[in-house]
Amino acid sequence: MSEPAAPAGTVAATGPGADGPAPRWHYRRSLASRITLLTTIAVGVAVAFVALGAFITTRVQLQSSLDSSLLERAQQAATQATLANSVRADIPPWALGAGDIRIAFIDLDHNPPVLSADSADDPKISLGDEELAVALRSTAYSLRTVETEAERFRVVAVPAGQDRQALVLAQSLEPQERVLAKLGFVSILFGVAGIITAGMAGWAVATNGLRPVRRLTGAVETIARTERLEPIAVEGDDEVARLATAFNQMLLALDHSRARQRQLVADAGHELRTPLTSLRTNIELLGQADGGGADLPPGAREELLDDVAAQIEELSQLVGDLVELARDEPLPTVVEALDLAEAVDHAVERVRRRAPSVAFEVEATPWVVRGEAGTLERAVTNLLDNAAKWSPPGGTVRVSLADGVLTVDDEGPGIAEQDLPHVFDRFYRSEESRAMPGSGLGLSIVAQAAERHAGRVHAERSPYGGARLVLALPGGPAPLA
Known part of the structure; x- marks a missing residue:
């Protein structure tokens, strides 16, 4: 059953199960805008905390100051001997030094108390159990906030006069609330201004700071x-x-890689030119002979065909060597355990068929290497081919493998001192080898195989008069787990 199609105008969701992970929203913004946004948010949060802390601190301090002042005035007024008569005679509060507050005198032997009002429109404040508890001497004083329909009051009660009597003072909280309202407005105003300034500063810093990046x-x-x-x-x-320094190092590596590629192409073109020219000449001669244009001497046709076959084989080997060396990184291959002694035996058999005039003395002990079998076998074969090529007819190539060190000695003319550092370079051929077949890539493949398998290879003079090539590979005498 097919799934219903998405409605028109909708965008398909992306995720790990779709074409790829969904891009995060902040990665669509520029780095400068993200820095500006983060700076603005950080400053806004800081300003909000500072403003809130200042507001709460101011409110607590105002409340504490008001409570202390109100309690002190109530205690001082309670010590006046004529307090009860003054309140009952409706003497104005300012006459008692309390012109900004309401006053009431609780006498539980008379009617329930109500705080006096300056006018008929002012709200009446009914007293509660807290004030009555002070008149009964249950508590030393009471201090609380009373809300009416019009405003809020801070009410304090202290003992006064005889038993069952108390003095009550109430002061409006409207002045304090006006101060707090102004403080809140100013805090918000300066907070908004600070956030805007922080945003502008963040944008300026991000713009100037990212100029080197741009x-x-x-x-x-x-x-x-x-x-x-x-x-x-x-x-x-x-x-x-x-x-920038890391980029320069990367550019240097790329430049070296490009130079190696150019050198490889130039050397390959130079090496391919000779066999291709010779091959074309021989084919043209065969074509002229088949067309009746010229008669070839007896046996010359077979000689030309053998020469063409040898040149094609040399060209095929050269192309294969070029493909092998052109790989900057090894292709995915099967890594397996290989007994290097068996690889040496197989290589000796192959090279012995190609060079029947050369004798081989082999002394190899088992040594297991973990790597690419084809590459290692080809490296061993190239070492033996090189020794067989330089050995004179009837000469002996001595092959020794002990503890992972493969040593190949020949009885040829040896390697000149000036040529030793360049033996394993690509397309390098000494003066003596230029007239001999080969592309100059065989030993380069040996060096590349040694490098890929964490080994090493070097050349030196052999005690038998020729050259000695040494290939060392890590491994062990027993099969690897």
């Missing part, structure tokens, strides 16, 4: 467009400078 980006884009691997100018010693 220059580096422009330089890299120019290199990608023009393909000129010129070093990038490094300024300072900060993280951007380190990034």
